[in-house]
Amino acid sequence: MIARFLLLASVASASFVTPAVFAAEAAQPAVDGDQQASSPRGDVIVVTARRRQETAQEVPLAISVVKGDSIEATGNFNIVKLQQLAPTLQVYTTNPRNTSVNIRGLGVPFGLTSDGFEQGVGIYVDDVYNSRVAAATFDFLDVNQVEVLRGPQGTLYGKNTTAGAINITTNQPTFDFEGRAELTVGNLNYKQAKAAISGPLTDTIAARVAVAATSRRGTLYNVTSQRWINEQDNLGIRGQLLFKPNDDFSITLSGDYSKQDPECCGTTFVRVGKTQRPLNRQYDALAAAQGYVVPSRNPYDRLTDLDSNLNAGNKIGGASAKIKWDIGPGTLTSVTAWRFWDWKPENDRDFTGLSIVSKSQNPSQQDQYSQEFRYNYESKDVDFVVGLFGFKQRIDTQGTEQQGDDAAQWSLAPSTDPTNPANIPATLSGLTASNTQYLKADSAALFGQLSWKVTDALTIQPGVRLNYDKKSGFYQRVVTNAQGQAISCTTVAEPGTIKGTTQQCGVYQPQVSSPSDSAWNFTYDFNVNYKVARDVLAYATYAKSFKTLGINQNGLPLNADNTVNYDASTVKPESVNHYEVGLKTQFWDRRATFNLTAFRTEIKNFQATVNGGQFGTVRGYLANAEKVRSQGIEADFKIVASDRFTAYANGAYTDAKYKKFTNAPCPPELSGGTLQPAGQAADYSQAGVPGALSPRQCDISGQDLPGVSKWAFSYGAEYNIPVNLLAKDGQLYLGVDGNYRSHWNSNASPSIYTEVKGYALTNFRAGFRGDGFDVFGWVRNAFDVNYIENLQVAPGNTGLIAGQVGDPQTWGGTIKFSF
Incomplete structure (x- = not known):
């Protein structure tokens, strides 16, 4: 693995994951003659990472840049797919709401998403912050x-960027008339x-309109509904x-609207692992007792039998006004x-074809407002950015979860x-939890960053940000029985309710709950960079x-005496210390680029998602892990050997x-039994032994964070030859790109049952392009590799592990025109 790492020489400070032949020549900032002298291709990559235009090799931070043409050529049409090009980016999704976008293993606590915490990777589109990771x-x-x-970007990008930021720039209106169109078709009824x-409306007004639509048949067949699920059904429009x-002086008005309406997101059976629950209350025994047989125990048969409605209805959009005024x-x-977000999900929370949880849905509606002012100043010796930022958000959620006819026999002692109540379906059937909740979040910040060019070679760059946050929430769960009567689980029934049974209240x-809190925080960073030579920058x-x-916005956990633990209402802020050194180099007349980064990030009070394994009491909540650390090495190598051949290799x-x-939830193999005595040291020696006593909590210090592969690589190459085809001059080209990720764990507390094997994917494309057109065929996952995208532990500690399998081999063709 080390040899492979050194050979591929991987992703670092400026990971140009775009083959140069796809990188359209960028509009270049005002730079000196040395900077303008580039490779034979002349592709200078321009970024706005420091809120101003500059070449990527001048920016003293670790940054991966992916050009739009490369995104299209490699089929990575959203951030979820983008991780195939950027090795230190990890994106895992069970549905749009429950999506984790992490960098270097940090950002979002792994597990069910809560509205009550911030993302650690900020997503920005044309300088507008998108607070919901569904984007x-x-x-x-x-x-x-x-x-x-x-790495942390808190100075310029805010409190929500402890792990990094994704800065997306769209094509802007032009005063020259231009247009482009693209059509792709492929197997699985894929259409995109x-x-x-874009063009002028008057001498001073220009407009741009863009639309995109994607559809594809699902990759998982549901034998219950007799249709393919986990499909793609996307539509988007943007106007500027x-x-x-x-x-x-300029003013840019933008508006966008996107929607998804797929039958999604289902899982398939992956495996069963022994827990500490009594053997007759584990998955195999429970399934046999109810005569239930899963359609297949091989996840790569791509079969499921989920019986609840599935939906991932998702709408997002908004409007913005950007004013730029050059003053002195x-x-x-x-x-x-x-911006708004409207989420209408339906899920099958028991992951089986049995009616255990017959309904599970938590529709949400979000509105956010943001305002940013900043002033950029540039001179020979000093550059600086100062600014103000304000943010206001409200999220409303209406949740419903209902028990089905098979719940009693599945959840109660046989x-x-x-x-016996376990043999009477009416014991739990129709029991419904209706949740009403809202979150209000307000934030304000004052920030600044200074670059002082001490000499022509040495630059010192300090930055600061003062931030204030206030959050308040409300959560109410009303529980009703099959007759619609509200139940109470207190010793004496509350007015307007009847006393619930032991089984119902379990x-x-x-x-x-009405959690509320506020906090001031001060963020700062200090960067020193030195230009060792014309094309060598150390920082x-x-x-x-x-x-x-x-x-905690999704309900609170219970204490040992079955009362609500209100102490868990809020979680502490994370405190981050980050150290990084890097080297950015170009050589061979700037035809070759090699960048290297080493980093170490330490976080105190890491906000982790934990889950006690209960079926309905609380699905997941936030808690603070005392300390987390991420460290590593990233590198990048890119070569433009000639106009005919380019290649890159990135890795981390x-x-x-x-x-x-020390107080983490236990993995499934240490859960499900009667709890060990309070105050006794946890005994981990009987993992997976049915009927054994279970620790009340587990010390997982020293274990790997979930979702992180130790090794990750991506690579690509393209070769072209000039030809005249059908009376048109152009290039025939052949390209390959691929990526590899080593094994990782898919549970917040790492489990032997949720280990995901490493995998390597390879993609090919071949085509003909000329002035204003490009026609090519492609195959992705060319060798039809079987791999898992995500594993989930089914609730109830029955040992069932469900998952989502990755895409099979896909193929198709694309035609593009521009003028």
């Missing part, structure tokens, strides 16, 4: 390039169409209007934005007595960052661990 699942829409900024048109009366030696920028308990960075406080070694987490 990661939508198609890129008329994108010019994507910058993946690795994109179009954009640019008013530019002179070179010093600097530029004043104002970005005003409103008995041969026909009068599944759902009424609950009300070192220290960053003190944070992720703001969180509140990431070692991310819980340094100290």
Whole structure:
């Protein structure tokens, strides 16, 4: 593995994962003659990572840049797919809401998503912050390039970027008339169409409109509904209007709307592992007792039998106004934005064809408003950015979870007595938990970053950010029986309710909480960079960052006496110390680029998602792990050998661990039994032994963080030859790209049952392109590799592990025109 790492020489400070033949020549900033002298291809990659235009090799931070043409050529049409090109980016999704976007193993706690905490990887589109990670699942829409900024970016990008930021830039309106269209078809009934048109309306007003639509048959067959599920059904539109009366002033108005309406997101049976639950209450025994047989125990048969409705209805959009005004030696920028998110899910929470949880849905509606002012100043010796940022958000959620006819026999202790509650479906059938909740979040910040060019070679760059956050929430769960009567689980029934049975209260308990908290935080970083030679930049960075406080918004866990643990209402802010050194180099007349980064990030009070394994009491909540550490090495190599051949190789070694987490939930192999006595040291010696006593909590200090592969690589190459075909001059080309990820664990507390094997994927494309057109065929996952995208532990500690399998081999063709 080490030899492979050294050979591929992987992703680092500026991971140009775009083969140069796809990288359209960028509009270049004002740079000196040495900077303009580039490779024979002349492709200078321009970024705005520091809120100003500059070449990527000048930026003293770890950044991966993916050009829009490369995104299209490699089929990576959203952030979820983008991880195939950027090895230190990890994206896992069970549905749009429950999506984790991590960098270097950090960012989002692995597990069910809660509205009550911040993302650790900020997603920005044209300088507008997208607070909901669901934005990661939508198609890129008329994108010019994507910058993946690795490491804390709190100074310029805010409190929500302890792990990094994804900065997406779309194509802007032009005063020259231009347009493009793209059509792709493939197997699995895959269809994708994109179009954009831009041009002047008057001498001072230009407009741009872009649309995109994607559809594809599902990859998992549901024998119950007799249809393919986990399909793609996406539609998006973006419009922009640019008013530019002179070179010093411009206003850009933007609006976008995207929707998804697939039958998604189902799972398939993967495996069963022994827990500490009594053997007759584990999956195999329970399934046999009910005569239940899963359609297949081989997940790669792609069969499931889920009996609940599935839906992942998802709408997102908004409007923004960006004003740029050159004032003297600097530029004043104002970005005003409103965004919404509307989420209408339906899930099968028991992962089986039995009616255990017959209904599970948590529709949400979000509105967010943001305002940013910043002033950029540039001079010979000093550059700086100062700004103000304000943010306001409200999220409303209405949840319903209902028990089905098979719940009693599945969830209660079995008995041969026909009068036992476990043998009477009505014991739990129809029991319904209706949740009403809202979250209000307000944030304000003052920030600045200074670059002082001490000499022509040495630059010192300090940055600061002062941030205030306030969060308040409300959560109420009302539990009703099959007759619609509200139940109470207190000793004496509350007014308007009847006393619930022991069995009912063991599944759902009424609950009300109103968490609220606020905090001030101060973020700072300090960067020193030195230009060793014209094309060699060395840098070192220290960053003190944070992720703001969180509140538990999905219900609270119970104490040992079955009362609500209100102490878990809020979680502490994360405190981050980050260290990084890097080297950025170009050689062979700038035809070759090699960048190297080493980093170490330490986080105190890491916000982790934990789950006690109960079926309905609480699905998951936030808690603080005492300390987490991520460290590693990233490298990048790119070569433009000639106009005929380009290649790149990127890779990363990431070692991310819980340094100290003494009060973590136990993995399934140490769960399900009667709890060990309070105050007794946890005994881990009987993992997977049915009937054994289970620890009340587990110390998982020293174990790997979930979702992180220690080794990750991506590579690509393309060769072309000039030809005249059908009376048109152009190039025939052949390209290959691929990626590899080593094994990783898919449970918040690493489990022997949720280990995901490493895999390597390879993609090919071949085509003919010329002036204004490109026609090519492609095959992705060319060798039809079987791999798992995600594993989930079924609730109830029965040992069932369900999962989502990765895409099989797909193939098709694409035709593009531009003018």
